[in-house]
Amino acid sequence: MMTLFTKVHAQEEEVYRNPSKESLAYHDYRTTESSPPYGLLKIKKLIGQLKLKEDNEGGGLLALNYKTYALLSLREKFTYHLIHGEAYSQICDAYPPTQDEHKKIFGYLPDVLDEYNWSEGQLKFLRENRDSVMALIKECVTKKNHVGVNFKRAIVEINGIEMIPFLIKIYNSEKKDGDLLTLLNLLLRRNKDAAFLASATYKKLYGEEYSFTSFILFNKANEALIIKRATDFYNAKSN
Amino acid sequence: MQKAINIISLFFITAIATHSAFAQHSGNYVLIPAGNYVVGKKNHSLNPLRTVQVDSFYIATTEITNRQFELFIIRTNYKTDAERLKNAMVFETGLNEFEWLNDTTACWRYPNGINRGGIEHKMEHPVTCISYKDILAFCQWADVRLPTLDEWEIASRAGAATDYFFGKTDDLIIYYANTWRGKNHLLADNSDGYIYTSPVASFKPNSWGLYDMYGNVFEFCSGKLSNSQNVNIAHARGGSWWCSKNACRFYNSVDIGRVHIHASFSNQGFRVVKNKLL
Numbered sequence: 001m002m003t004l005f006t007k008v009h010a011q012e013e014e015v016y017r018n019p020s021k022e023s024l025a026y027h028d029y030r031t032t033e034s035s036p037p038y039g040l041l042k043i044k045k046l047i048g049q050l051k052l053k054e055d056n057e058g059g060g061l062l063a064l065n066y067k068t069y070a071l072l073s074l075r076e077k078f079t080y081h082l083i084h085g086e087a088y089s090q091i092c093d094a095y096p097p098t099q100d101e102h103k104k105i106f107g108y109l110p111d112v113l114d115e116y117n118w119s120e121g122q123l124k125f126l127r128e129n130r131d132s133v134m135a136l137i138k139e140c141v142t143k144k145n146h147v148g149v150n151f152k153r154a155i156v157e158i159n160g161i162e163m164i165p166f167l168i169k170i171y172n173s174e175k176k177d178g179d180l181l182t183l184l185n186l187l188l189r190r191n192k193d194a195a196f197l198a199s200a201t202y203k204k205l206y207g208e209e210y211s212f213t214s215f216i217l218f219n220k221a222n223e224a225l226i227i228k229r230a231t232d233f234y235n236a237k238s239n
Numbered sequence: 240m241q242k243a244i245n246i247i248s249l250f251f252i253t254a255i256a257t258h259s260a261f262a263q264h265s266g267n268y269v270l271i272p273a274g275n276y277v278v279g280k281k282n283h284s285l286n287p288l289r290t291v292q293v294d295s296f297y298i299a300t301t302e303i304t305n306r307q308f309e310l311f312i313i314r315t316n317y318k319t320d321a322e323r324l325k326n327a328m329v330f331e332t333g334l335n336e337f338e339w340l341n342d343t344t345a346c347w348r349y350p351n352g353i354n355r356g357g358i359e360h361k362m363e364h365p366v367t368c369i370s371y372k373d374i375l376a377f378c379q380w381a382d383v384r385l386p387t388l389d390e391w392e393i394a395s396r397a398g399a400a401t402d403y404f405f406g407k408t409d410d411l412i413i414y415y416a417n418t419w420r421g422k423n424h425l426l427a428d429n430s431d432g433y434i435y436t437s438p439v440a441s442f443k444p445n446s447w448g449l450y451d452m453y454g455n456v457f458e459f460c461s462g463k464l465s466n467s468q469n470v471n472i473a474h475a476r477g478g479s480w481w482c483s484k485n486a487c488r489f490y491n492s493v494d495i496g497r498v499h500i501h502a503s504f505s506n507q508g509f510r511v512v513k514n515k516l517l
Contacts, residue, residue, distance in 0.1 A: 091498040
């Protein structure tokens with residue numbers, strides 16, 4: 001009887017193989033968040049005090065109290081919101097590294113802020129201050145030449161289509177951040193761009209058979225196509 | 240008879256009137272014997288294929304219900320994280336993928352907030368909107384524990400080598416699990432009879448007699464994926480009523496979710512384990 005109980009299944013056992021170094025490095029690159037410099041140390045200290053409480057019984061507070069928050073400047077609030085989530089994140093939205101991540105343009109951006117997420121109040125801040133948010137993101141990105149995943153997510157949240165030329169310029173400077181192309185796709189999708197909705201790219205990334213890990217190949221043809229569509233969309237909106 | 244032979248497990252009906260009210264309500268356990276088991280999947284970065292050794296344990300055939308959790312609250316006057324912190328995350332139709340709403344009125348009695356109804360007619364549904372911390376308090380009171388990540392997987396697999404205890408693909412999932420069948424979460428999906436949770440054991444069990452190992456609620460497990468892991472993270476497995484083919488798809492024996500230890504979602508619950516039955 002016990003023999004029956006202890007049977008194990010007959011799947012072939014193997015030594016675990018990590019994705020390639022290039023793939024892992026790209027995973028780290030695309031999941032890196034940007035840290036706005038505005039009052040960064042002060043904001044990190046305030047957030048750190050919140051997180052310390054979480055380890056104690058009765059802890060779990062995620063948001064600054066109103067008085068502390070109200071005393072922050074707009075730039076400091078920007079920093080606070082971009083690096084800290086006041087709500088929790090769903091438990092299956094973080095996808096681990098996959099093979100050949102650097103060769104893929106994904107349909108969606110990676111998870112941001114780990115086990116946290118932006119609260120409704122935080123999203124409201126981003127939307128209500130979208131001009132300032134876009135200006136501050138540009139300022140930060142220009143210095144570092146990198147758009148962190150939190151910045152990309154914020155641009156989607158505020159529907160920052162005015163940033164399309166800037167995003168293309170940043171992409172073209174290194175041509176390695178495939179998530180900038182993802183971001184362009186997400187903006188076109190959000191704005192229901194007819195040409196994009198009718199495309200094979202849309203079908204593959206967001207169509208009937210999509211999944212949260214759907215991707216197209218990160219190659220020159222797809223790169224050119226995405227940039228052209230985004231440029232056409234922007235120009236049409238600008239005229 | 241054939242069914243009895245196929246089920247390589249033992250069922251125990253706890254008929255003992257013990258001090259633990261929990262035991263009176265949750266009588267069914269399956270014995271998982273000590274032994275070596277293969278868990279994980281080839282090339283899965285969080286859950287690689289490997290052999291693990293476990294001691295025997297008894298795992299509940301169903302998830303803990305609202306009725307069972309209510310007894311704990313009545314006996315202990317415990318305040319859950321969601322009640323204390325007003326931080327529960329709830330779902331309503333129309334949200335984008337992976338979007339949840341913070342609802343200060345939500346807690347285990349109102350899993351998706353007061354406006355979306357209470358549990359009065361859902362006492363046999365799994366309890367939700369509770370945090371990992373709340374579950375540990377329940378377990379201490381009931382003298383039970385959570386399954387480890389490996390124990391949960393062994394129980395869910397029921398001897399199968401595939402991602403699903405019923406096969407390689409999820410084609411049969413509709414018979415075994417309460418999941419989200421819609422393409423996205425913009426429109427309500429009750430094609431399986433339930434938008435949110437379903438009463439425990441509403442779907443077919445796995446071959447070891449365990450119900451809802453996939454879907455209904457994510458089930459918390461004990462243990463970490465690495466020693467260096469953030470202390471504020473807990474893990475849960477098996478997917479939930481929210482999980483769809485296109486988003487999440489964690490209703491399987493392989494994937495491992497993660498969440499903050501104080502987070503309360505309306506698709507999180509648990510089942511329990513005992514080392515011995517008294």
